[in-house]
Amino acid sequence: MRHGHASEVDPRPPSAMTFVPLVTPLSSRPVSDDDRYRTEATPSQWPVVETNSPPRDTPRPARVRPSRWDRPPDPHDWRWAIGQLGRALITTGLMMFAFVGYQLWGTGIQEARSQDQLGKDFTAAIKDVGATTTSTIAVIDPNVPAPPTTVAGPADQPFPHTIAEGEVVAAIKIPAINLTKYVVAGVGIHDLRKGVGHFPNTPFPGQLGNAAIAGHRTTYGQPFYDLNKLKPGDDVGITTILGGTYVYVVTGSEEVGKNDYYVITDSDPNRATLTLITCTPVGTSSRRLVIHATLDLLRSSPVGKAALFYGQTPPDSSSPDGLSGEPAITTTTLAAAVSTLPTDSAAPVATTVPSETPAFAAPTDAFNQGWFADSNAYLPVILWGLVLLGVAIASYRLAKRQRKLWLAFVVGAVPFLVVSYFFFENVNRLLPAAI
Incomplete structure (x- = not known):
């Protein structure tokens, strides 16, 4: 009690009481009822004060990221250098993957173009000979014994004009693996890019002795990719530009080292045999897959005498057996000429020549192309x-001018692929055959 007055007690319970902060009055006057009302008022009862700030319930505007074309250039610091290096490495990796694709599939386009031209040349050569041939190959009856393959008196075959390496010399058909290709003269780097090639130091198909043919297995059309599927009894048909059609029957297969040249030598100069060679396993060049076949005389044209004539003039008719007076091939000259092979598809080459083999000059192609060997490819x-x-x-x-990145891919995709093909084609000329 103060001054005789009873103290006032708030009838509200403590939980319902509103606690207000103590306000130091600006004057010593007592707090009026208006001041008490303003102090105890709820926020919704406060006076409205206009400000420049938006209401709290107004949603914030979305943050707009600047377009890639409007971004300021990055500072050329170490972060920028690392970024540029990363982009260069990624681009190089993508180009290397594209080059692998060219090796596996793009080279097939080049081989297909060459095969089309070889087909025209082969047709013209057959017409010049005046022979009528057929590509149909008979199927051997396993119950019928194979005929003899030894020829006592071989026929004289017409000797063609000069044949340069890389020109078409025959057509080969293997029904068991659905293969039909034209055969070129030679097994050099550029020869096998056209298709399968005939070793120039071996007898011609359809002649006495062992004719050897090699081809790629993983690149340039993959002509011998399925060569391992051949089994004894399968037919191998060959039609030559000399006008003859010959059917060889597979007798067996083997795997040899890449330097085992003995597989294409003549085991019997009085028998007509065929050897098909490619690399194995698939995608490597560590070993050679060899298929052996023997001529079926009953379904073949007359067998001729062995003759070598690549890049040479026809032999003098006055020479015995149609041979020229050139010196015989020696082991030294032949080994120097064919010591190294295209490792993706080339096959072993004999280092000795039997005495029955005609004495023609050895091929001049050394088959030893290494890195950057084709100097004419640098400028292209x-x-x-x-x-x-x-x-x-x-x-x-x-794309930057139109501010549309996708436009760069739409407009530049086709020109980029076309130019990349020709770029890879010339880069491939600088690489060894093993790549």
Whole structure:
């Protein structure tokens, strides 16, 4: 009690009481009822004060990320250098993957173009000979014994004009693996890019002795990819530009080392045999897969005498057995000429020549192309590389001008693929055959 007055007690329970902060009055006057009301008022009862801030319930505007074309350039610091290096490595990796694709499938386009031209040349050569041939190959009856393959008196075959390596000399058909290809003269780097090739130091198909043919297994059309599926009794038909059609019957297969040259030598100069060779296992060149076959005389044209004539003039008719007066092939000259083979598809080459083999000069192709051996490929590689870079830059600039990145892929995809093909084609000329 103060001054005789009873103290006032708040009738509200403690839980319902509103606690207000103590406010130090600006004057010594007592707190009025208006001040008490303003102090105890709820926020909804506060006076509204206009400000420049938006209401709290107004949603914030979405943060807009600037377009890639509007971003400021990055500072050229170490982060920028690492980023550029990463982009370069990624681009190089993608180009290497593309080059592998060219090796596996793009080279087949080049081989197909060559086969088309070889087909025209083969048809013209057959017409010049004046022979009528058929590509149909009879199927051997396993119950009928194989005829003898030894020929006592071989027939004289017409000797063709000069044949250069890389020209078509025959057509080969193997029904068991659905293979039909034209055969070129020679087994050099450029020869086997056209298809399968005949070893120039072996007898011609249809002649006495062992004719040897090699082909790629994983690149340039993969002609001998399924060669391992051949089994004894399968037919191998060959039609030559000399006008003869010959059917060889597979007798067996074997795997040998890449330097085992004995597999294509003549085991019997009085028998007509065939050897097909490619690399094994698939995708490697560590060993050679060899298929042996023997001529079926009952279904073949007359067998001729062995003759070698690649890159040479026809022999003098006055020479015995149609042979020229050139010196015989020696072991030294032949080994120097064929000591190294295209490792993806080339096959062993004999280092000795039987005395019955005609004495023609050895092939001049050494088959030893290594890294950067084709000096004529440097300029095309540089030019096509610049064109490829120009296509990429032009496509990006067009997309930047139109502010649409997808436009670079739509417009530049086809030109980039076409130019890349020719670029890879010339780069491939600088690589060894093993790659």
